[in-house]
Amino acid sequence: MDEVEVVVAHRERTTLRVGDVFLKVDADQTRLDVEVEAMAMAPIPTPEVLWRKPPALAIAAVQGTALGCLGQPSTASPAAWAAAGAAIRTLHDAPLPPWPGRSREEIAAELDSECEWLLANDVLPTDLVIRNRELAETALRPWTPVFIHGDLQITHVFVDGDKITGVIDWSEAAQGDALFDLAILTLGHEEHLADVVAGYGKDVDLGLIRAWWSLRSLVVVRWLAEHGFDPHAPGCEIDVLRKVMN
Template sequence: MDEVEVVVAHSERTTLRVGDMFLKVDAQRERIAVEAEALALAPVPTPEVLWRKPSVLALAAVPGTALGRLGEPSPASPEAWAAAGAAIRTLHGAPLPPWPGRSADGLTAELERECDWLLAHEVLPAELVTRNRRIAEAALRPWEPVFVHGDLQITHVFTGGDDEVTGIIDWSEAARGDALFDLATLTLGHEERLGDLLAGYGTDVDTDIVRAWWSLRSLTAYRWLVQHGFDPGAPGCELDVLRAAS
């Protein structure tokens, strides 16, 4: 290996790839600690921890291919999505991690703060923000906490040629939380794959709440994405999710 690949880099954290090893460097040491403990507790395929320093976590690459990318059609089969649903169900059925997660009250305050910023800076049309905020509020109800991944983006779930989950990566946001938040995060921008995911998840799910989480996540993440060099207005990404909400 004669080069270092920068996988993602911004002011909070950087991930580098060197051969089959990933180095995660985080400005917040507690996120490294949470990720290491979550990897040890999660009852699903995860990367092997090679070593850990206070601000750095070295992980082995997982086999397989990610389910897809935000803004692009998923190339994964319905069976692969169903396998992902089954793995997430296993995670949600596991004992709770010992640290807490975000509360509905905290998320309510965050939603208000981020919507106010979007409106004050005229980043999005007022009607779009207002409509999606109304939809998002449905997610802010009491829920039974489960072991959630917390950042279950489509690029974080890998499956192999036999349509089995081979690895789930990036556990720094793992905590106690709402099961439907994980399902919504994975299907953000891929509404057409929600049925395949739920076929494997294997329990009744209120899809209106999943849709509420799509709006809530898109609204609350918008400022962060803009300020860290990402483009939520790219085709198929957060802006399109907000436009499609009804």
């Protein structure tokens, strides 16, 4: 039997890999429901669903390697990053999923709560939080909803050479702001933003992408710390926030 690899393990969900099979166990069955339906709807490569038996979902591994990893330089070519941008554009041009995404009011409330926690617990310097929050709030303008992946980290995009072979982890897919997906993909990898936008093939507001970088980084610091991840690691979320100060 192949070795069992623990890919992710925390209180909300666990993902195991055995050979070419990933087994996802999630405490929230709604997330698995969304993941299965979103993959079926998405017009870009996604993993094959092997079977579903709550609370578990088994999916096949996709070919290739991840586009990169937060906090580490990406070895993928500019053409691969551009291909990721083109795939995102294809997704955003697809029909909307039937379920709504988070509202601007919900996101704003989360931003308020997390900034209060960061300041109350002296996690980050006050001026760092305030300046990033000011920028983050500009992302919360009205937008035309599109079909977004919702958690498009570079570890979720797989490539083989310059070709996209699969996009994984669709549990946050919903209707939402197109720039959010572009921001999450390029978080901590600003050097590849131009390649992604070129592949996306549409004018985008780079200032709003940076605003989403700040918002995303502010709201995930507590969650990361509480689930065994390190937002202070070089090149990760807190470094992203510090760049705003420069």
